[in-house]
Amino acid sequence: MTIRKPEDVIEPFNFEGFDSALLKTLYLRMVRAREFEEKLYYLFLTIKMPGTMHQATGQEAVAVGVASVLNADDYVTSTHRGHAHCIAKDVSLNSMMAEMFAKRNGACKGMGGSMHLCDFSKGMLGAFGIVGAGIPIATGAALSSIVRGTRQVAVSFFGDGAINEGVFHESLNMASLWKLPVIYVVENNQYALSMPNELESAVTDLSSRGCSYNVPGRTVDGNNVLAVYNAARQAVEDARNGKGPFLLECVTYRVRGHARFEQPNYRPKEEEELWKQYDPILRFKQAATTAGILSESDLKAIDQQVEKEIEDSIAFAQSGEDVGALDYKQFIYSGQMEGGVE
């Protein structure tokens, strides 16, 4: 199989079961993720920002569709391309933006940056800069939920490149053995840096790769937030009810370069242009307005809200103090015993 064309994967929008409030939330989260990253791109261009970042532009429907079926106390692990996952799990833009600026009021107090964004109060256990590393960690969060008897579900987002890491296989085996409530979401944006999936996966039908471990899977149109939502909702419901793990492949496309300003020279421009026409936000807008479920002005109000949120987040970040040279010292160890001091 070569790089998948949109026509191979697209599913029509089916609004059955979605009320306008939910649709607005989905749209809001997708636009937040998009505009947050577009703002970052601009800030990087103008050299106001330290470090690096990986944009999920064009992939927002995956993060939003999946995370929107979760409860607030469910767990998520994310990747180097993690802004959208955080936003979908309701991590505040202010704390994320401040983290990008390496401020003390950042989500990780300026200690983590883009690749380690997390918010434990939101069940967001972290973006992991090591490809695949979050997969067993989410699996362990699911085991923890079983031991503590809480019915929480864990979701691990990872890429088509990460699926070839050993921990993917080890984790699926254990999750299946022990029927752990964990959903593995492979965000197949069709490239792992320069490598198209066909050059690094012997089996490119990624949702079938749980079959060695008896983990059921399914491939969906990852640029259709409703399709993603429905598939995730079923998987999460089953997991919560003790039916065990699920492997959800969401086919999408990484519109931007791998990181920051990288210009992909390893794929044809026509391919990029074609996929841009299947942008998840564009498609959602068209479908929702055509179906008459949301109006142009509904959407516009959300766009304006997000614009303001982003501006506010920059103001918030700029109001924060820069990380001090010695701040890190307090974060290496807790040195605390459970329930008290050592």
Next chain:
Amino acid sequence: MRKLSLADAIREAMIQEMRSNSNVILMGEDVGRFNGAFHVSHGMFEEFGPKRVWDTPISEAGFMGMGIGAALTGLRPIIEFQYADFMYCAMDQIVNEAAKLRLMSGGQANVPLVIRAPQGATGRAAQHSQSVEAYFMHTPGMYVVMPSTPYDAKGLMISAIRLNDPVLVLEHKLLYGAASPGGGKALTDQTISEIGSDVPEDAYTIPFGKADIKRAGSDVTIIATLIMVHRALAVAGELEKEGISCEVIDPRTLVPLDEETILQSVRKTNRVVVATEDVERGGVSAELTSIISRKAFDFLDAPVECVAADNTPIPFGPAAEKHVIPQMEDIRDAVYRVLKD
């Protein structure tokens, strides 16, 4: 007081903590139904069942990562590696994740987990014999604990379980004093003494970063860990007959390291031997030597002597293994060398 083996002491610590805190779980290969490859978890599966004692597949990176995920979400896992050598299969999860999550998250992440791993050379050749402490002493964000006696083992293990940080507890196979359930008889070594085998029944903690002076002396300081503590004590006993007084210090935790107790001793004796079982190059003995040289240079009457394993994978043949791993003679010769001038 009753005497316990080191394996018994560790087991008792785990059992007591698991009884008093339902969030403590044990995971690892063959730790449950088989009672652990070195019998350390004997009876725990029976008492606590499969939701608290997890027999994992042979997936070190996977179950290490799962332990981290469990630790981040309210449990306090104890993760046993069947042999310390196998920790290398899980290096990413240990070094890049467990040890770094607290800092990366700006202090949000508590990672209250304990890694237990048996190490040390016992005739099992290059992949079941290594002493791994240097790698993890080199990894900020985790503690490294090395109990040489049953008393220390119980108190340090309970502290390890209660701490909200990742702790690696390295256990020496020769010190376990227990038979392996695979039919092997208890591993022994004639240099191992009964020191510290009186173990209180009640739970108690030993704080990290407090070295223990296993024997007081005035002529030479020997800093030793795990089985080298016992070898150093045996040497000290012999040298006493020659009128040489050795002070034997066991740091007990390499991270945090009780530099003050070590430096105080150095300022008193002015002569130092460091004895560890990990390889010399880039090893713990080199690190201790560096600290002493930097912080007590003016007090040294002779160069610090490092007694450590030869820079080689551990060979199988008994004579070769014995040559590579520091023995009593090596420590004794080093003492003579630092006393020479």
